[in-house]
Amino acid sequence: MSTRLEVWAPDGLPEIAPGDDLVGLLAGVLRDDPLVDGDVLVLTSKVVSKAEGRVVPADDREQAITDETVRVVATREHAGGITRIVENRLGLVMAAAGVDASNTPEGTVLLLPVDPDASARRIRAGLSDAFGVRIGVVITDTAGRPWRQGVADIAIGAAGLVVLDDLRGQVDSFGRPLVMTQAAVADEIASAGELVKGKAEGRPLAVVRGLGHLVTDDDGPGARVLVRLGADDMFQQGSAEAYSQGWKDALREQP
């Protein structure tokens, strides 16, 4: 199976306000170069949050981070304050819980969508209707990564798309079973989209054409299945936090 991708970022989406008909606005922007069967739409979560009214006053930013936090993973003091790496209610481990102050109206910060998988399903249904084709939708956010400099986009919502490409049963070029069995293709699609969207240019969407083999008839499991926490998570706490906890517990156990 030979694949050729085209990835581009349509211009012209206006600034989104709470209550805007996001599907209608997206359909308008996409009309010049209409979606075809098997296309994947990559959309920055920011515009979804704005349409869903997930805007809070910037003065409440620290409280908003606290409200979005399920569990603190690590904290680090720096010149500008304290960075909190936390698990948020979506199961995403992110700095500031994903609460974002860029590309938002002055004096406000944005929360992530309430349920990005549900948002992706709605957008998929609306655009599939508008263009009469079967598409996939990925909603992205930008995240830091342990051990790597720089940020990269990941999938926080998805619909109509294989999210984890399960390679079990496939063999390598020597006929042996593949060991690394699940490719996080939704994250890779998010990253590919980011290369054309950029962060500064005000183009919050990209179309990826050529991945029709990953587009599904049903909505599929969504990006939620990309979350790995609990027993499988070897990095539940930052090293300093875990070390400190071990120290405290040892003293408490002492007779």
Add this chain to the structure above:
Amino acid sequence: MSTRLEVWAPDGLPEIAPGDDLVGLLAGVLRDDPLVDGDVLVLTSKVVSKAEGRVVPADDREQAITDETVRVVATREHAGGITRIVENRLGLVMAAAGVDASNTPEGTVLLLPVDPDASARRIRAGLSDAFGVRIGVVITDTAGRPWRQGVADIAIGAAGLVVLDDLRGQVDSFGRPLVMTQAAVADEIASAGELVKGKAEGRPLAVVRGLGHLVTDDDGPGARVLVRLGADDMFQQGSAEAYSQGWKDALREQP
């Protein structure tokens, strides 16, 4: 700046053996659809390792992992043995130090290239000469990620390419400075390439066309600058390992 990417995986690279002229073989495969100025070649590290003779007997796999390890980050027992997440000599934190048993001849495992940035520079020089154009080269490997299911490709070598796209000085659509200032574009290019290369099909290279603005005249810093370790690394040890260390140190400090 509007960007349109094309990404495809040329067919026909033969199985690579130690000492093969990798640049010559790549040039042959790319001849039908020649590289143009600003193209980025994405190449799986496996073929580089093979050409460089980085093959060891599978019986020595555990020893090879030990030899490649600078520091153990976390270990986890499971049914098949013990997974070691380690920092390897390239500064990459990976399961099994990046020592790989898939797509290698029976009875052998592959080590990562000795210096993937140097390999990328050689391939860039050779292919730039062969096609008379300025290109970027990314050498990839597949890595797991904390908190995320599935694996994704990252850049472990690079030449002729902006690796971290520094957005400092740029502003968002409201005119305010961007906060997340460095995009790990080399990793995002690795991920985009993986979407067309795949792991099973024996096509270990991809061409990304349309990122000429990221291709540089000089070799640039290489993928090494994507490594974030030391004081900036909040996940130097797995939680269990750090907890255990804290416990032990507390007991040792007790009078």
